[in-house]
Amino acid sequence: MRGAIFAIIGSMRPSPNTKWFRRIALLAGSLFMSTAQASDKPLLEGEIGMVQSIVDGDTLFLENGLKVRLSAMQAPKLPLGRPEVKAWPLSTTAKKELEKLALGQEVQLYYGGLQRDRYDRALAQVFLLDDAGEKTIWLQEEMIRRGYGRVYTWPDTWQDSERLFAAEREARAAERGIWGRDFYKIRTPEPNNLSQDMDSFQIVEGIIVSTAKVRDKMFLNFGADYRTDFTVFVTKEGQRRFKKAELDLMSLEGARVRVRGWVEIQNGPTMILDHAERLEILD
Structure with missing residues (x-):
């Protein structure tokens, strides 16, 4: 078993030319920045102004x-001049x-991190x-509730994620907007189908079959064969964030969860998990 786990680590070590390596490098930069700038303080009041135009x-x-x-x-992406x-x-x-x-409309910005x-x-x-300058509608929550966006958190910003997830569940249950389209449906960990979603942001729901940690690397495996099945890779910084959130990832074997992130192919389909808000424990 120990040899098999080390085989996982070796097989997941990419060449510097792969998209996987580049995404890890980008995440590492983002994580360093989030460590320096993220804040647990309440949202800070920002600019007030009139909305002049909408990009997407x-x-x-x-x-x-x-x-x-x-x-x-x-929200669903537009090309915006990107071929x-x-x-x-x-x-x-x-x-x-x-x-x-x-x-x-007049709006006020609030910042967390x-x-x-x-x-x-x-951000x-x-x-x-x-008219009295009081807050009314939270645009993120309302767009998600109407079915025109998914919750998409990052480790270097803070927000009331519970409200956003509640709005997403409501929209999904009612099949509003994007939730009536297969393009946005929650995926299963079935590797052949999930491999078709490479380089796309997905929400995957399934049972964690096993967990493994070797040195500073942690894996949540959704199948018996790491070489072909869906695996979630938890970064070192992500592990620290989960510990701070008092979530023991190694104890999740057998748990049904929902994870969200970008799907990559490294052996089988893989997703990087770097903070707790991208993991929902269902049972």
């Missing part, structure tokens, strides 16, 4: 020119839905304001 279902411009990315959610990106189903509808909610990304977009929770 999770991005907008304020009248002062500030580009705002609605943090902790992912390598195909429009996701309902991407135009999601943009129109955000226009109906926010265009021409990292405030700007590498594109200089504000914020965005609330509509009424």
Whole structure:
């Protein structure tokens, strides 16, 4: 058994030219930044302004020119001039839905942790304001509740994730918006089907068959054969975050869970897990 586990580690060591290696490197940079900048403090009040234009279902411009990315959610993507990106189903509808909610409205930004990304977009929770300047609708929560976004957390920002997950469950149960399309359906760990989703963000639900930890690496295995079955790789920094959240990953053998992230192929389909909010324990 010990030899088999070390075989896993060796077989998962990629060459520097693979997409897997590049994604690990990008995550490592993000994790370092999150360690330095993430905060457990309440959200900080940010800019107030009128929404001048909508880019897509999770991005907008304020009248002062500030580009705002609605943090902790992912709406269907539009190409936006990128030839390598195909429009996701309902991407135009999601943009129109955000226009109906926010265009021409006064909003206030709130920050938890990292405030700007590498594109200089504000990473914020965005609330509509009424005539008295009081918060009314939380745009992220409302877009997810209407079925035009999925919860998409990162370790370097903070938000009320429980409310977002509740809104997502409500929309999914009612098959609103994206949840009526196979493109966004929750996946099973079945490796042949999941392999078709390479390089896409997915939510996968299944039972953890076994867990393994070797040195600073941890694996959650969703099948008996690590060479072909779906496996979740938990980063070293991710393990520290789970420990801080008082979640013992090694005790999850036999648990039904839901994980979300980008699907890669390394042996079988694989997903990187770097913080607790991307894992839901169902039973």
